[in-house]
Amino acid sequence: MSNSKLAYILTRNATYAQKHTSPGSLLARINARKSAGIQGTVIISCSDPRIPPETFLALEKGEAAIIRNAGGRTRDAVRSLVALDAVGNLGTIIVVHHTDCGMSHTDEAGFRAKTEARHPGIAASEPGLVFGAIRDPEETVVEDVEFLKSFPGFGEQMDVVGLVLDTHTGLVKQVV
Ligand SMILES: [Zn+2]
Numbered sequence: 001m002s003n004s005k006l007a008y009i010l011t012r013n014a015t016y017a018q019k020h021t022s023p024g025s026l027l028a029r030i031n032a033r034k035s036a037g038i039q040g041t042v043i044i045s046c047s048d049p050r051i052p053p054e055t056f057l058a059l060e061k062g063e064a065a066i067i068r069n070a071g072g073r074t075r076d077a078v079r080s081l082v083a084l085d086a087v088g089n090l091g092t093i094i095v096v097h098h099t100d101c102g103m104s105h106t107d108e109a110g111f112r113a114k115t116e117a118r119h120p121g122i123a124a125s126e127p128g129l130v131f132g133a134i135r136d137p138e139e140t141v142v143e144d145v146e147f148l149k150s151f152p153g154f155g156e157q158m159d160v161v162g163l164v165l166d167t168h169t170g171l172v173k174q175v176v
Contacts, residue, residue: 003108021027030088039091040065040176042084044144046098047073048167053096056170064094071103073094073132075143081148093158095144098165099116104134142176 023029033040041064045053053059053066065084068075074095077131084090085112111131123129134140141162149155162176 019022031060034089039086040084041080041092041094042067042090043094044069044072044074044077044081045096046070046101048056048086048098048105049104051165051167056165056172060152062077069135071101071132071140072098072144073103074087074148075130076132090158093148093154093159093160095141095148096165097134097162099137100167101134101137102153103132104137106133108133137176144148145176 027031041063042052043057043059044067045051047068047070051063053068063089067077067080067084072095074081081090083092108131111133112123115129115131141164145160145162148160154160161174162170164175165172
């Protein structure tokens with residue numbers, strides 16, 4: 001990152017902080033929600049900077065925790081998901097894949113070849129590396145929901161749903 005870009009970001013943060021109000025203690029929030037029987041919601045969605053879930057799902061502040069990674073793949077999200085469940089007692093998991101995703105324009109072999117070309121030797125040093133290329137978001141979102149439901153207790157104790165966002169219209173549809 002250039003120094004000027006970082007300086008610009010830090011300047012905007014300073015401006016933001018002037019109007020920031022503290023969200024309050026996390027433990028107080030968790031305890032209040034637990035005693036009210038409110039379970040947490042997590043959204044797993046793509047890192048694509050064009051499509052923040054806060055925007056296309058019109059989320060209210062504090063409404064859901066969000067895990068973002070390349071493609072919104074659930075295998076990639078497992079550590080965060082189980083940690084969030086331990087902290088916040090999850091009741092709903094929403095997986096969102098989307099059209100025109102960067103993970104859909106190259107296949108698994110293509111990702112491997114591009115990465116190997118930029119960083120020779122990386123494939124040998126990370127033999128288990130799976131990129132999670134997306135063939136069709138309506139297929140992969142089903143695979144990813146099924147993967148989460150295969151976790152002990154997840155399918156029984158939580159609502160796990162899969163949506164596909166049309167990147168260009170902004171509409172989501174429930175696939176599973
Ligand atoms: Zn994407």
